Amino acid sequence: MSTTTELTETTLLRFATAGSVDDGKSTLVGRLLHDSKSILTDQLEAVERASASRGAEGPDLALLTDGLRAEREQGITIDVAYRYFATPKRRFILADTPGHVQYTRNMVTGASTAELTVILIDARNGVVEQTRRHAALAALLRVPHVVLAVNKMDLVDYAEPVFAAIAEEFTAYALELGVPEVTAIPISALAGDNVVEPSANMDWYGGPTVLEHLETVPVTHDLSHCHARLPVQYVIRPQTAEHPDYRGYAGQIAAGSFHVGEQITVLPSGRSTKIAGIDLLGEPVDVAWTTQSVTILLEDDIDISRGDLLVPSKDAPPTTQDIEATVCHVADAPLTVGHRVLLKHGTRTVKAIVKDIPSRLTLDDLSLHPHPGQLVANDIGRVKIRTAEPLPVDSYSDSRRTGSFILIDPNDGTTLTAGMVGESFASPEPVKDESDDDGWDF
Structure with a gap:
């Protein structure tokens, strides 16, 4: 090795x-x-x-x-x-x-x-x-x-x-x-x-x-301080005579580094195991890091599929269904409160609802327009989103890869909005939600 x-x-x-x-x-x-x-x-x-x-x-x-x-x-x-x-x-x-x-x-x-x-x-x-x-x-x-x-x-x-x-x-x-x-x-x-x-x-x-x-200009990636993250893109099971029991989890490392023997956790399930091996370009290696596309082999047989996230057990982010973020709206159709969307985070896509749009940024003087009700093309604003399933999200300030997401129109696949988790200009006080009965299941 x-x-x-x-x-x-x-x-x-x-x-x-x-x-x-x-x-x-x-x-x-x-x-x-x-x-x-x-x-x-x-x-x-x-x-x-x-x-x-x-x-x-x-x-x-x-x-x-x-x-x-x-x-x-x-x-x-x-x-x-x-x-x-x-x-x-x-x-x-x-x-x-x-x-x-x-x-x-x-x-x-x-x-x-x-x-x-x-x-x-x-x-x-x-x-x-x-x-x-x-x-x-x-x-x-x-x-x-x-x-x-x-x-x-x-x-x-x-x-x-x-x-x-x-x-x-x-x-x-x-x-x-x-x-x-x-x-x-x-x-x-x-x-x-x-x-x-x-x-x-x-x-x-x-x-x-x-x-x-x-x-x-200095462009240094100090990976020792990064939160290691690997979104699973594909499960590899060749089932050949040479490797009859091979099961690997392939993807591009979004941040940090992974080591053979390291204890990891699979999110959002929360199950833990150790890395038994890492394959890089068909060759085994002891360690792999950001931007490398690798296949991870695990000691235990765990139910893992595309969209899961592999992280070090000692550095696992919390999972949540409530996401607050600053977004740039990119679609011609407006984004409105109550909008049904798909949220794509890493390799995982889940159903979601826009619960609130607390503010829209006015670029002339950096003032905030409170509760505009919608965002139109090129607007920068603050949104609150509820997802149908829990997601392991980082703050965008910690990781530009695992702290970002896009909102997608479920009807035609159009990209609606690009979001940055936790990024914020000073926001106004939110309006109290008088009713939580909106007819949604999540």
């Missing part, structure tokens, strides 16, 4: 871009790819042909991420565009998210797994409502690092006071939201100033370029 090496700092950074329409997100991403020499020759030739057909004098680098035909025709980003590139110092997965207010829901998708978010601001416009919306989402999604890229500095004559005023206003707002860290960088994505190479036009700025910051 092999022994794994010590867990070390990752060489992969997941980051997302966000900002208002025409702030230059796609151009920034295109400039990063182009100037870091991460574009294949045929890709650049295709962009040059597309740019020429639109009458552009040179290659429009935004077309490297605006991949949909509708996006190119409208000149805006609609869907989340994922790109993969690498430098000698680090590998990157980036998500270029839409800037239009009606696609804020897509920003949630792109930033939900990000370790860093780049929020762009047009230096001519400063902080606008959509900037505040994206900052609030970054705070709610617990993105550890935020970069403020003040773009189009060439259009304000590279003036330091313009940059300083925007950086001060945004940083104050972000800190009020609880964003732990903001790094402000003045750039011109179109001209390439401070994107990959330092700008000769802003000698007053002595900080890193965007790429330099992306390459050096």
Whole structure:
């Protein structure tokens, strides 16, 4: 049986871009790819042909991420565009998210797994409502690092006071939201100033370029302090002559690490046993950790199926049927009190009811509108949910994977809402429920 090496700092950074329409997100991403020499020759030739057909004098680098035909025709980003590139110092997965207010829901998708978010601001416009919306989402999604890229500095004559005023206003707002860290960088994505190479036009700025910051920002997964969690995705029983009694529980480790011989508990049943073995890529290992897809073998034959959660017995979360969370509503149809939904948490999906919507956040001044009765597309609000079955949920602040969920329309499978358990702005006092007889069985 092999022994794994010590867990070390990752060489992969997941980051997302966000900002208002025409702030230059796609151009920034295109400039990063182009100037870091991460574009294949045929890709650049295709962009040059597309740019020429639109009458552009040179290659429009935004077309490297605006991949949909509708996006190119409208000149805006609609869907989340994922790109993969690498430098000698680090590998990157980036998500270029839409800037239009009606696609804020897509920003949630792109930033939900990000370790860093780049929020762009047009230096001519400063902080606008959509900037505040994206900052609030970054705070709610617990993105550890935020970069403020003040773009189009060439259009304000590279003036330091313009940059300083925007950086001060945004940083104050972000800190009020609880964003732990903001790094402000003045750039011109179109001209390439401070994107990959330092700008000769802003000698007053002595900080890193965007790429330099992306390459050096600390992204450390200290797994020794994580709550170990493995949502069971599949039960493996090959029943071959070589392994007639093989029964393994497969899934991707959501957090922490698991060791052979460790006492674990299966939730929500609460039954306990020990890990008899761990298979990784067909080979036995002594320990496995976050993001690895493994098969766990147990000492005892326990009834386990898809949707169950394996956790260390000494670190088992409580199970509950009452969940309070902050959500971003992503569907066109509103979410209302009394709404019947399906709640998907990890690999488990259960029936649920929206019992209350205590508040909706007003992004202009971070005030709370009490008991709005419903949430519409792109609203951020507080909800209380009752599930038909108990769920083992963590606080989102402890685990972005097992502390999150989505609400689904049971009629057509549409994703309604993305939720973060326990995340909250200050909520108003709840209205007392005068009647608990709502006709539901749970």
